Amino acid sequence: MNWIDKLERKFGRFGVENLTMYVIICYVVGYFLTYLNPNLMDMMSLDVAKILHGQVWRLVTWVIYPPSTGNFLLFVISILFFYYPIGTSLERTWGAFRYTLYIFSGLFFVLIAAFLTYFITGGYVTIGGVSYMIGGGVFTTYYVSLSVFLAYAMSCPDMQILLWFVIPIKMKWMAIVYGAIILYDMITYLRVGLWVMAVPIIASLLNFVLFFFSTRNMQRYNPKEVHRRREFKKAVAQSRVNPATGGITKHKCAICGRTEKDDPNLEFRFCSKCNGNYEYCQDHLFTHQHVK
Incomplete structure (x- = not known):
């Protein structure tokens, strides 16, 4: 604030x-x-x-x-x-x-x-x-x-x-x-x-x-913050690699790990109440525990 x-x-x-x-x-x-x-x-x-x-x-x-x-x-x-x-x-x-x-x-x-x-x-x-x-x-x-x-x-x-x-x-x-x-x-x-x-x-x-x-937010220009964001992007990119096909997916549920390649009809949303970029499928969007 x-x-x-x-x-x-x-x-x-x-x-x-x-x-x-x-x-x-x-x-x-x-x-x-x-x-x-x-x-x-x-x-x-x-x-x-x-x-x-x-x-x-x-x-x-x-x-x-x-x-x-x-x-x-x-x-x-x-x-x-x-x-x-x-x-x-x-x-x-x-x-x-x-x-x-x-x-x-x-x-x-x-x-x-x-x-x-x-x-x-x-x-x-x-x-x-x-x-x-x-x-x-x-x-x-x-x-x-x-x-x-x-x-x-x-x-x-x-x-x-x-x-x-x-x-x-x-x-x-x-x-x-x-x-x-x-x-x-x-x-x-x-x-x-x-x-x-x-x-x-x-x-x-x-x-x-x-x-x-x-x-x-001038904190985002802090070298430590810049490094943290880069590492986070790398981790997110790696977590979205589908082991079966080796391809990169756009969405991945933070609970069950399913992606759009597992089921093309799945819908994904980010949770506004969780601290961080956590994405959930339609089955876990309203049932997960919020990350604080």
Whole structure:
């Protein structure tokens, strides 16, 4: 059981149902405020210097910045045909708690990165001998939203979507393309000395990295575990050699030793309650003692 499983057992009731809808509502409010009153939106950005001077509401209000403030039609299309279906599907796949933890951890990492960057730089970055103030627009939810897409691609890599509503493409290939775009953005910022712009990208994707490695059984890469699996495969292969014919069989009952060559009408099933790959014929599937 990994740390996410343990957290879910203790705090699973705090998962936010339909979180994707609430996030979209925040984006819609932020989108309209950007065009109705840009000065008001400036008062809600993640500006650490102003937070330290008492504007503590910025710790929360910065999340209403939409990932894109461009063309309104493009914004609606990206929300209705991209973010909402993917977010809700990921929530159904993972469960409300894990999805909530994923989104909030991404926002938390960006918040921490903003403060660390401010304390390291003093709120200014120097490029070509000229100092520039690090504004609140540097740290946004753009890459946090992108991490939702990457997480969905990892969970459903073979899911097919229509690119530009025409070209069918699998999610795993789209994830590779977006990963290349993210890497290109980081390299571009670093080459021109704007390392500060690369910080929110890394921070926004820490939740993806954290979830990816925590949900993988890294023990399987242990040399002892690799050797054990090889020996097990050899033993299984040898046990399935039919002494009468010398041929290799696909199925063998762990109780009576019969194979499909003994009786073509026999059915075989693996037992989900036994520890290990134990296969049984139809006569012993429900009557054997489970291996613990």
